Amino acid sequence: MLRTVVTVATGLCLASTLAGAQEQAPNRREFTIVAKDHTFTPNTLAVSQDDLVKITLTSEDRPSSFAIDAYRIVKRAAGGFSTTFEFRADKAGTFIFYCNLTADEGCKEMKGTLVVKAK
Numbered sequence: 113m114l115r116t117v118v119t120v121a122t123g124l125c126l127a128s129t130l131a132g133a134q135e136q137a138p139n140r141r142e143f144t145i146v147a148k149d150h151t152f153t154p155n156t157l158a159v160s161q162d163d164l165v166k167i168t169l170t171s172e173d174r175p176s177s178f179a180i181d182a183y184r185i186v187k188r189a190a191g192g193f194s195t196t197f198e199f200r201a202d203k204a205g206t207f208i209f210y211c212n213l214t215a216d217e218g219c220k221e222m223k224g225t226l227v228v229k230a231k
C-alpha cells in the first residue's frame with residue numbers, strides 16, 4: 113500500500129513559504145511611455161524607493177530608447193514597436209532618462225525625469 117503522507121506534508125510546507133514571500137512583495141508600478149516626435153509622454157515618472165517599476169516603451173514613429181545612467185538601463189524599441197522591462201528603484205533621487213540613439217539629431221532633445229522618493 114502506498115502512502116502519500118510525505119507528499120502532502122511537503123505541499124503544505126511549500127504553500128506557507130509562498131504566502132510568507134507574498135507579504136513582503138514590493139509595491140509594483142507600471143508606466144507606458146510613448147516616444148513620438150522626439151518627445152516622451154509622460155516625461156515625469158514618480159515612484160517610491162524600492163518600488164518594482166515596469167515600463168513599456170512604445171516608439172510610435174522612429175526608433176527610440178530609454179536610458180538612465182545611474183540605473184544602468186538602456187532599452188531600445190524599433191519604430192512601431194514596444195519593449196517592456198522592469199527594475200527595482202533602489203536608489204533615491206532625481207534621475208534624467210533620455211534617448212541615447214545617435215542616428216537622429218532630435219534624440220538629443222528626448223529627455224524626462226524619474227523621481228524616486230526616499231523611504
Ligand SMILES: [Cu+2]
Pocket residue numbers: 175176177211212213216218219220222
Ligand atoms: Cu531618439
